Amino acid sequence: MLPDEIISEVLSPALKVSDELFCDTSPVSPFSSYSQSTSIYLLVCKDWLRVATPLLYHVVVLRSKSQANALQTAMKSNPDLGRFVKKLRLEGGYGAAMHTILKSAPNITDLFLTLSIWTPDSTIGLCKGLPLIDPHRVILVDGSFTPPKNNKRRRCERLCWHASVLGRICGYSAIHMGPQMREGMLLSSYFYNIPSFISKLCTTPSLKVLQFQNSFNVERVINEDSKLQKLARYSWSETKDSPVELDISPPLNPRFVPMEFASKETRHVVWMRVLFFAMYVEELRSPSFPCRPTSAHPSRLPxxxxxxxxxxxxxxxxxxxxxxxxxxxxxxxxxxxxxxxxxxxxxxxxxxxxxxxxxxxxxxxxxxxxxxxxxxxxxxxxxxxxxxxxxxxxxxxxxxxxxxxxxxxxxxxxxxxxxxxxxxxxxxxxxxxxxxxxxxxxxxxxxxxxxxxxxxxxxxxxxxxxxxxxxxxxxxxxxxxxxxxxxxxxxxxxxxxxxxxxxxxxxxxxxxxxxxxxxxxxxx
Missing domain, CATH: 3.80.10 (Leucine-rich repeat, LRR (right-handed beta-alpha superhelix))
Structure with a gap:
């Protein structure tokens, strides 16, 4: 029989949810597409069940009220399951069940909340349960491009107010946070104006960085608020990707010249085609393609x-x-x-x-x-x-x-x-x-x-x-x-x-x- 440590190493790649997916703030959730449940690995044998259960509950993603109710039932029948939850991603409010879930999961270190919660979804259980946990990182996302109406604004302020009194908010932000930014919070938002709850977040003593995925068009207002100006960071301007070192083998022939004996016309056609893809010309023909360099599409100037x-x-x-x-x-x-x-x-x-x-x-x-x-x-x-x-x-x-x-x-x-x-x-x-x-x-x-x-x-x-x-x-x-x-x-x-x-x-x-x-x- 294999020791538990070996079984854990074998099962981890299949059960692990990457931090990149957990923190994804794109309009379409990366978990929206169908995929086979990883819980089937727990049914292989008792040894796999024992080892895989903590791995399965390490990152919990809830996308529907039925999933929240099922998790609530599981935690009521086996209270030990809540101790395994380290990361919790909520893509809705999910009613009263969230109070039981948060109460049963005291070890949550990473919390993902969405402010795009629509009627009749309720946040009563969520608001009651937020003060019961002490996360290291909180991610607040608003995927709506329209200004929030009164009921949505009140819900946002209530959620963020509870988040601001969670206690110690430390760790690192979700998007390429540098090592010097040891403490922070990420907000991905499309608000037209700075919401009032931002001022409440700024009063959190442990909050060191308030990082926005998108820059507001109201920087003058930010500069007028000394606390907000000190905390505000923008992912697109403040962060840099870590350089990737490629392990390139030395050439067998250092004096090799590509297409040395090909005609001038052939070389020109080939290099034009190579640069067409290297400079992602086709992608830039779409107005939705990001005009600034990204990790996936670095600068073309080099x-x-x-x-x-x-x-x-x-x-x-x-x-x-x-x-x-x-x-x-x-x-x-x-x-x-x-x-x-x-x-x-x-x-x-x-x-x-x-x-x-x-x-x-x-x-x-x-x-x-x-x-x-x-x-x-x-x-x-x-x-x-x-x-x-x-x-x-x-x-x-x-x-x-x-x-x-x-x-x-x-x-x-x-x-x-x-x-x-x-x-x-x-x-x-x-x-x-x-x-x-x-x-x-x-x-x-x-x-x-x-x-x-x-x-x-x-x-x-x-x-x-x-x-x-x-x-x-x-x-x-x-x-x-x-x-x-x-x-x-x-x-x-x-x-x-x-x-x-x-x-x-x-x-x-x-x-x-x-x-x-x-x-x-x-x-x-």
Whole structure:
């Protein structure tokens, strides 16, 4: 028979939950996908049951109320199980069962709490049980992108208040905490303003670091609070990944030159393809890809320093997709003024107008917009300051995807887009009246495809129903449009004969009221 220590080493890889997964604060939980229960290892024999039970309960992840109730029942029948729990991840409130669980697990060192708790989920048991434990690390996560309503705000403050009086909060934070930061708390939050419970957390005597996964856009408020300013840290700016040392064997032939006898054209094609993947060009074409270097996708600049040849063929990849931020816009503009030739490499620009420097800095002369002259696709969420962009990049733009949040909008802003073939237009917070009718008639045959119309009102339907599209073949209305049946019918009557594809939101599909007789299409 094997000793317990050997059995434990054998079973640990199968039963262990990594700290990276336990601390994951991404919107989609890493535990949401189906996986076979590891408890089957406990059924092999009594020896495995004895050794594996502490390993199984070392990290507990609760994702449903039924799981919490089952754990409560198990702890009531066998109180010793609670002593094995060291890490507890809660992705909900789970009612009164949490009081029993926390009461039975006094040895918890790591606690993961989510503030995205929805009705009818209750936090009564959780709030009663929090003062009963003394964790070393607390992770608070709010995965909601919308400001919390009153009931949610009260629940957040209640949870965080109980967390702040837990006693000794020490250890290290969840995301690449340096050795100098021995004590800390991680909050992954999308609050628009600093919640009031943050001030309560700052009064915790043992709290040394209050680390946020995302930076607030209210740093001025943070700087005004001396306690918060002293504690606040941001994962994206303050932390650094530990360098990874690779064990690379020395080359058998130190003078070996890759593709030494291949033709110049072959070498160029191969190295271009290698750099395409090494500089993750395809990934950066998505606006959701992180624009800052990460551990998985480190900086691409060292690649350009390998040789003059790598610098020459890598520059187009480096500048192909530009992600403008508040901190990078000014530096990028200065760089392009020094090297106007770099503008020819830019094919995509992604930015939010709120993070770009002031309009006056850019809106001086079209000759200054080097980096917009060759734009082929632009995706942004902007307000009325969108006008300055139209004048500089419109002539070469072929795909336009914009989300406008404004009180008024003039369609003649689209006039410069003479090469436009794809239009994705979303407008929210519209005024009662909009200046939609100043579009010259010569623009009417330029838009080949009105792909998506997302709007909170029928004004855009009315406009597009009265414009003479020469090549329109696809219309998609994926959102609810209030009182739009008549205008939708007018739009279909005008353009139905040309359409090859029509996609409607389910609320717009009214067979008895919507006439599709003019459409030689299959609607969705």
């Amino acid at each position: 690649i350009l320093s390998v040789s003059k040849y790598f610098n020459r063929i890598g520059l187009p990849y480096l500048w192909e997709s530009v992600h403008l931020t508040y901190s990078s816009a000014s530096g990028m503009r200065a760089r392009l003024e020094q090297r106007p030739d770099l503008a020819s490499f830019i094919l995509r620009v992604y930015y939010d107008i709120e993070y770009v420097a002031s309009q006056a800095e850019f809106d001086s002369d079209s000759s200054n917009y080097y980096y917009y002259q060759q734009v082929k696709r632009h995706s942004a969420s902007v307000g009325m300051q969108f006008a300055w962009k139209c004048r500089t990049a419109g002539h070469s733009l072929r795909e336009l995807s914009i989300s406008l949040r404004c009180s008024s909008f003039s369609i003649d802003l689209l006039e410069p887009f003479t090469a436009l073939r794809f239009l994705d237009l979303a407008i929210s917070c519209l005024a009662t009246r909009m200046n939609l009718w100043r579009m010259p008639c010569r623009r009417s045959n330029v838009l080949e495809q009105v792909h998506t119309l997302r709007t909170s009102g029928p004004q855009l339907l009315e406009f597009f129903a009265n414009i003479n599209f020469g090549s329109l073949h696809t219309v998609e209305l994926p959102t609810y449009l209030k009182d739009s049946t008549a205008l939708l019918t007018e739009l279909i009557t005008k353009h139905g004969a040309k359409l090859r594809h029509l996609a409607l939101h389910t609320t717009l599909w009214k067979p008895n009221r919507l006439d599709l007789s003019s459409c030689p299409i299959s609607s969705n």
